[in-house]
Amino acid sequence: MATDPNNKRNPNRPQIVSWNIPSKLEDYLPYPHAPSGVLIEGHANWRLEKPIVDCVACKNCGTCELLCPDAAIFYEEVASAKSAKSIAIDYELCKGCGICAFECKFNAIKMEKE
Amino acid sequence: MAIQKFLSGNEAIAEAVKLAKPAVIAVYPITPQTTVVEKLADFVANGELKTEFINVESEHSALSALMGASAMGVRTFTATSSQGLLYMSECLHYAAGGRFPIVMMNANRAVALPWNIFGDQRDSLSQLESGWIQLYAENAQEAFDLTLSSFAIAENHAVALPVMLNVDGFALTHTYEPLNIISQEDADKILPPFKPFFEMNLEKPLSLGFSAGPRDNTAFKQHQINGMKAAAKLINEKFGDLVDAYKLENAKYAIITLGSISGLVRDVIDELQSDGVKVGLLRLRSLRPFPEEELRSALANFKTVGVLEKNLSVGAENAVAKEIKSALYGLENAPQVLAFSGGLGGRDISANEIKDIISKIIGGEK
Numbered sequence: 001m002a003t004d005p006n007n008k009r010n011p012n013r014p015q016i017v018s019w020n021i022p023s024k025l026e027d028y029l030p031y032p033h034a035p036s037g038v039l040i041e042g043h044a045n046w047r048l049e050k051p052i053v054d055c056v057a058c059k060n061c062g063t064c065e066l067l068c069p070d071a072a073i074f075y076e077e078v079a080s081a082k083s084a085k086s087i088a089i090d091y092e093l094c095k096g097c098g099i100c101a102f103e104c105k106f107n108a109i110k111m112e113k114e
Numbered sequence: 115m116a117i118q119k120f121l122s123g124n125e126a127i128a129e130a131v132k133l134a135k136p137a138v139i140a141v142y143p144i145t146p147q148t149t150v151v152e153k154l155a156d157f158v159a160n161g162e163l164k165t166e167f168i169n170v171e172s173e174h175s176a177l178s179a180l181m182g183a184s185a186m187g188v189r190t191f192t193a194t195s196s197q198g199l200l201y202m203s204e205c206l207h208y209a210a211g212g213r214f215p216i217v218m219m220n221a222n223r224a225v226a227l228p229w230n231i232f233g234d235q236r237d238s239l240s241q242l243e244s245g246w247i248q249l250y251a252e253n254a255q256e257a258f259d260l261t262l263s264s265f266a267i268a269e270n271h272a273v274a275l276p277v278m279l280n281v282d283g284f285a286l287t288h289t290y291e292p293l294n295i296i297s298q299e300d301a302d303k304i305l306p307p308f309k310p311f312f313e314m315n316l317e318k319p320l321s322l323g324f325s326a327g328p329r330d331n332t333a334f335k336q337h338q339i340n341g342m343k344a345a346a347k348l349i350n351e352k353f354g355d356l357v358d359a360y361k362l363e364n365a366k367y368a369i370i371t372l373g374s375i376s377g378l379v380r381d382v383i384d385e386l387q388s389d390g391v392k393v394g395l396l397r398l399r400s401l402r403p404f405p406e407e408e409l410r411s412a413l414a415n416f417k418t419v420g421v422l423e424k425n426l427s428v429g430a431e432n433a434v435a436k437e438i439k440s441a442l443y444g445l446e447n448a449p450q451v452l453a454f455s456g457g458l459g460g461r462d463i464s465a466n467e468i469k470d471i472i473s474k475i476i477g478g479e480k
């Protein structure tokens with residue numbers, strides 16, 4: 001298990017540790033506990049639709065961040081504006097449930113077909 | 115050096131837990147386990163046992179708290195009975211699948227309805243498939259010894275499974291026996307300090323209890339099976355065998371028991387054998403791991419065996435009898451297996467009833 005060097009993730013987010021599907025029993029962990037960051041079951045491939053944030057409509061209210069069941073929504077620093085932060089979605093963790101889009105009072109999240 | 119004490123089964127278990135020095139005990143009182151909790155609380159209050167003693171609000175929480183504690187790399191203990199065990203049921207599977215080496219004493223008691231607080235074995239036998247090691251003690255001394263053994267078995271890295279030590283409610287938990295209580299020094303030899311199989315800490319955080327879907331789930335279960343096999347080997351090598359045979363050498367018929375009733379069955383067998391009746395006893399000390407090989411070799415040449423369990427499978431043959439039949443299946447001239455329920459809701463099983471059962475075994479009738 002190793003951190004993927006090609007994985008350009010926000011350094012403040014949990015890093016994903018790559019996990020090769022074992023081909024034989026001995027290569028499996030003997031217990032269902034892995035070093036943090038290993039996603040035995042990735043969520044990304046569950047998605048039929050993915051949430052897209054409209055940064056103009058978004059009021060930064062934080063509702064979606066609070067309600068996302070998979071903690072896939074976070075505040076990201078905006079490169080162009082110092083100390084400004086905007087909502088971002090971690091698509092490695094997002095499972096496409098659509099709760100964020102449903103709960104946003106400002107229609108700032110749209111679900112788009114994958 | 116051992117000292118002699120006159121103790122109840124529950125007090126004996128509390129003494130053994132004190133010697134095992136678990137770092138965390140999370141427990142909810144329930145008859146007939148309560149005096150284990152009381153005694154342990156006394157030990158903590160008077161400074162004899164240094165442990166984090168968590169008075170949880172339910173059995174479900176007791177086991178959940180211990181999974182957390184165990185993940186942090188410490189020795190853990192709980193105790194329960196009957197409805198409490200069933201309330202834990204979800205966590206039982208969780209703890210075994212998570213390979214948390216928790217030790218739990220279960221005071222065997224009937225399950226409701228009708229409401230009943232007395233001893234039988236329906237509680238633990240209904241949880242055979244939870245993945246826990248299940249041991250059954252015959253008397254308070256064995257309960258004491260097995261408590262220490264249970265920690266050593268659970269914490270062995272090849273095993274890494276939780277252990278449920280079953281002790282007949284009231285018959286063992288509340289009756290007094292003179293006991294040999296070993297010294298702390300000897301206990302430490304049987305049970306070295308806990309070395310975790312895996313460990314959660316802030317420097318090396320773990321994603322605890324991840325999900326494993328259709329592709330991977332079976333592999334984790336296969337690891338659990340291997341843990342059970344290692345437990346069978348370890349118990350047979352170091353902790354007194356999965357089965358306990360009594361006067362089976364010249365017998366053609368056997369009665370199979372688990373728990374405290376075995377004592378009375380021994381007396382009946384003594385009497386009957388002195389009259390020339392060829393009946394012996396096979397007591398199951400462990401139901402998980404199930405002693406399949408041991409049963410096949412011990413009972414190969416028997417005509418009929420009867421299984422007496424304080425249990426009832428409504429609408430099917432009793433659980434233990436069924437498993438024994440399955441263990442003996444395929445043997446040439448495999449013995450006939452008869453199932454007997456007894457002791458339900460604490461109902462006494464008399465010596466005469468045991469004689470009745472034995473004559474049915476010999477007569478080959480149900």
Ligand code: SF4
Nearest residue numbers: 058059061062064104
């Ligand atoms: S709920 Fe809507 S408005 Fe609020 S932060 Fe999320 S996307 Fe922006």
Ligand code: SF4
Nearest residue numbers: 068094095097098100
């Ligand atoms: S779709 Fe669901 S999982 Fe994805 S960001 Fe929205 S709430 Fe979170």
